[in-house]
Amino acid sequence: MERRDVLRLSAAAGAAGAMTLGRVSFAEAAPAAGQSADGRAEQTRTVSGHLPTGAPDFVYLPVEVPHGVREITVSYSYDKPAxxxxxxxxxxxxxxxxxxxxxxxxxxxxxxxxxxxxxxxLRADDATPGYLPGPVNPGTWHVALAPYTVAPQGLAYEVTITLRHGPQGKTPAPVYPPERARGRGRAWYRGDNHLHSVYSDGKRTPARIAALARAAGLDFITTSEHNTTASHRAWEGLWGDDLLILTGEEVTTRNGHVVAMGTDPGAFIDWRYRARDNAFGKYARAIRRAGGLVIPAHPHATCIGCNWKFGLNEADAVEVWNGPYGPDDEITLAEWDNTLVAHARGRADWLPAVGHSDAHRDPDVVGLPQTVVLADDLSRRAIQDGIRAGRVWIAESARIDLSFGVTGERGEHAGTGERLAVSRTAKVTAQLKVSGAPGCTVSFVTDQGRLYSAPLPPSGNGTVSWQSTPDYAAYIRAEVRHPSTTEGLPGPMAALTNPVFLGRS
Incomplete structure (x- = not known):
């Protein structure tokens, strides 16, 4: 059965542009086209075709599935010309x-x-990681091909669909992680909200990730597979009093990725749109309706489709640090700092900064970096509330601990994410206490830039203070950096805080 080109457009199939191929029918095929290992009948069809450069983002292959199918198996290949x-x-x-x-x-x-x-x-009782077990009901199914990039020669593909007949199995009821762990009451909790397992393009099992999270000193993690919720049911037995596991998704569009952090278990968020479709606001609201936070991921990453092009108006926080600190994080940090300036001038809401590992496989380090959140308890809602309020700092590991705050002349105090409401000319003192950062330098950054820096003692433990006024600094945030490794650029980040805003709003 040959399908050389797209046969018709399907406007309903996706805002980013989609096409639908001719149907693959099994309804009239002889059930004894082959035999499975357990004696059940199999039917197989293979479709080949060619997609030109400029093909739509999604190409759907309709498959007519008859009654009595127990399992559907799909394999595919495509050419990779020079x-x-x-x-x-x-x-x-x-x-x-x-x-x-x-x-x-x-x-x-x-x-x-x-x-x-x-x-x-896929079948009722099981599925490949990344796919949802459930009955194979009769009707028109669609294999979705997504030509991410297409060579000048075009893309030649082949898809093979096999149906195995027999009685349906029983779909197990999903067991999802609880929304609360024991915790320590109101405290600073460490987490990593951007992680991948074998349920998308990662190489680690959930069990391995949970073990690495505990070894990294984390209190919570979020499972955030690319465009699937299949991992939500894969963590049974891996949570505990010491580890909260939240469910989510990395919504991976052609114009950027967004971490839907802490969505309801099983809540699917679509990704089939581009910035030009003006659809992101709808799906950002869907993330919030599902109880999640909207966090653009690695906004200036260099991989194709990774740059964030939807703007930040719909975000709840922004991932300014993704994995080992690099030049793209430096760009994101500067862009985020500009949003603080706009907020300080009353022109925009402010977005808290977070950091995640985006770990996929060895040697990626789970918890490099980690988001440290002041929360009322170790629960989904409390952690999200802490992030939304900006009670957050970021560290490269659990070895680093810090406390940051700004104090007024009369003892007024504000911590990370808060506002110190004092007069414009009042003297204020910013203080950062750090441990576990040998060889590092502390800097205080304001809307005018980096205004004060001081090295930590060789031990990496110390306290750095600096005075200013709201007239001079609309906000103060702190950075802890390693020595520079590139001439003309600041050193890699070891830790950073969200700001304290100064003055009466």
Whole structure:
């Protein structure tokens, strides 16, 4: 069965642009086309075709699934021809939607593996990681191809679908992580909200990630697989009094990625749109309705499709530090600092800064960096409230501890994320107490830039203070940096805080 080109457009299939191929039918096929290992009948069809440069973001292959199917298995391949230097080659993701359809919102969503796998299966009692177990109901299913980049020669693909007949199994009831752990009451809690496992393009199991989180001194983590909620049910037995596990998703669009942090278990957030579709606000609201936070991830990362192009108006926080600190984080930090200036001048709300590891595989370090949140307890809501309020600082590891605050002449005090409401000419003292940062330098940064720096003692433990006024500094935040490794650039970050705003609003 040959499908060389797209046969018709499907406007309902996705705002970012989609096409639908001709149908693949099994309804008239002889059930004895092959035999599975346990004697059940199999049917297989293979479709090949070619996508030109400039193909839409999503190409749907309709598959007519008859009654009596127990399991559906899909494999695919595509060519990777040589391309000129500086030109993107072929890359094509894959996923599947069931008989409920491909409409935006994801009612029919059954799984996504991106480019991490070349085959997958689904049945009632089990599924490939990244896919949702459940019955294989009769009707029109859609294999979704997502040509991420297409070479000048185009992209030649082949998709093979196998249906295995037999009685449906029983779908196990999902067991999701609890929303609360024992914790320590109101305290600073350490977490990493951007992590990947074998349920998307990571190489670690959930059990391995949980062990690494505990070893890193974390109190909470968020599972945030690319465009799938399949991992939400994969953490049974891995949480405990010492580790809160939140569910979420890394919504991976063609114009940037966003961490939907702490969404309801099983809540799917669609990703099939671009910035030009003016649809992000709708899905940001969907994240919030599902109880999550909207956190743009690595806004200036250099990978294709990773740059954040939706603006920050819908965000609840922004990931200014992603994995080992690098030049793209420095750019994001500067951009975020500009938003603080706008807020200090009364022109915009302010966005708290967070940091996450985005760890996928060895040697990626879980908890490098980690977001440290002042929360009333170790629960989903309390952690989210702390982040939303900006009661957050970021550190490269649990070895670093700090406290930061600004005090007025009459004993007034404000901590990270708060406002010190004093007169414009009142003297204020910023103080940062640090431990575990040998060789580092502390700086205080304001709306005028970095105004004071001082080295820590060789031990890495010390207290640095600096005086100013609201007239001179609309806000003060602190940075702890390693020595510079590149001439003309500041050193890599060891820790940073959110600001204390100065003056009466």
């Amino acid at each position: 391309v000129p230097d500086g030109t993107a080659g072929n890359a094509c993701d894959i996923g599947i939607f069931d008989e409920r359809g491909t409409a935006l919102g994801g009612a029919g969503f059954r799984g996504w593996s991106g480019g991490a796998r070349t085959e997958f299966f």
